[in-house]
Amino acid sequence: MEGNQESAGRRGAGYQSWLVGLLSLNFGIVFFDRQALNVLMPYVQPELGLTQTQIGLLAGGLSFTWAIAAFGIGKLSDTIGNRKMLLVLSTIAFSLCSFLTGLASSFAFLLGARLLMGAAEGGVMPISHAMVATEVSPKWRGLAQGVAQNLGSNLLGSFLAPVILIPFAAAFGWREAFFLAGIPGILSAIIIWFALDEPKRPSSPANAADRMTIRQALGTRNILICVVVGVLMVAHFVTTWAFMPLYLTQQRGMDGPSMGWLMGSLGLAAALYSFLISGLSDRIGRKPVMVALPFLSVLGPLGALYFDGPAYVLAAIFFIGWAVNGIFPIFMATIPSESVDARHHATVLGLAMGSCEILGGVFGPPIGGVLNDAFGPSAFLWMLIALALVSGVVATFLRETAPARVGGQS
Structure with a gap:
């Protein structure tokens, strides 16, 4: 556990709120760009002639480079200490990649654009969480990291992306929708550069032996469990978004706007749960919500399979099943940051997020696509159910870290 010295030099509550709000907005723009291809797939697939397996590879490819960048840039930010500069550069880069996606004329071109976008976006969240862990009081860390990761990403990426981009693509074309999606990131980068201060850098390890290696991080029980749960739940999340829009339109017969609003309900749900679940974990502990919510999430795929109303x-x-999205910042950031010294925050956060993406996000959608091609378009839904059930079981092995439950600092 981290020591009390971490609180030294922390800025006031007003700046802490401003920091969390702006980082949440920025990550929302990241997810707006990331989700754009998923929600526009009913328009992209016919023009480029994509198979289900290729759709899975597009989602998995972005997750692969996202994962590499999450660990690499997280480690770099710990090394050089200039987190704000890296955050600004990453934000500009992923915005440019959205423009590039709109120019794609083939599967290979589109895959290349998404690989570049993943590389640009992957470092944003580890840096953001490290900034929150340094600047925000541990009493509110779960809530702050939940808002930073979930609120903006779900309001912008999971709600507004389908609601805005689908009608825009229907009116002007899917390529033009990607050009629209790239603009907000440029504006966000400018605001971050002028409005945020560089966080105070935690004291460096005295020598190389004090630095945390990947093996040492994975030797920490909670981090290992968070990685395993993260792999399963990121596969669940990315696979849902890769195939559910197509399933709802092609198998359930929904029109584009209706599908957009239905998928948008996931964004509204996750935005709400970013407060409720993360804040609840500050009070009742991290472990109870980590165990219960994966089991609840089976409602979504079961509803898609069997509900005809x-x-x-x-x-x-x-909406109810998607409460599981509220635990994402808990296993990606809150528990890892409460399990190691502050000097290693960006390193372990990059490891947690990178592992989740490279194993769950990379392999989940292609496996779902292969299953769909082999057994029918509903096969991915059974995969989602299995991922959720196993996640809940694995989470029972966590050790509690919430300060309110273990007598930590206020």
Whole structure:
């Protein structure tokens, strides 16, 4: 556990709130760009003639380079200490990659654009979480990291992306929708550069022997469990977004706008749960929510498989099941940052996020695509159910880290 010395030099509550809000907005723009291809796939697939396996490879490819960047840039930010500069450069780079996606004329071109986008986006969240861990009081860390990761990403990426981009693509074309998606990141980078201060750098390890290696990090029980749960749940998340829009339109017969609003309900749900679940974990502990919510998430795929009633009721089923999204910042950031010294925050956060992406995000969607091609378009839903159930079981082995439950600092 980290020591009390971490609180020295922490800025006031007003700046802490401003920091979390701006980082949340920036990551929302990241996810707006990332989700754009998923929600526009009903328009992209026919023009480029993509198979289900290729759709899975596009999602997995972005996750692969995202994962590499998450660990590499997280480690770099610990080494050089200039986190704000790296965050600004990453934000500009992923915005340019959105423009490049709109120029794609083949599967190979599109895959290349998404690989570059993943490399640009991957470092954003480890740096952001490290900034939050340094600047925000541990009493509110779970809530702050939940808001930073979940609120903006789900309001912008999971809600507004389908609601805005689908009608825009229907009116002007899917390529133009990607050009639109790239603009906000440029503006966000400018705001971050002028509005945020560089966080105070934690004291460096006295010698090389004090630095944390990957093996040492994985030797910490909670980090290993968070990585395993993260791999399973990121596969669940990315596979859902890769195939659910197509499933709802092609198998459930929904029109584009109805599908967009239904998928958007996931974004509203996750935005709400970014407060409720992360804040709840500050009070009752990290472990109870980590165990319970994966089991609850099976409601979504079961509803897609078997519920034949009104779309708004199906949206409510999705809304309840998607409460699991509230645990993402807990296993990616909160528990890891509460399990090691502050000097190693960006390193272990990059490891946690990178491992989740490279194993869950990279392999989940291609496996889902292969299953769909082999057994039918609903096969990925059974895969989602299995991932959720195993995640809940693995989370039972966590050790509690919430300060309110283990007598930590306030």
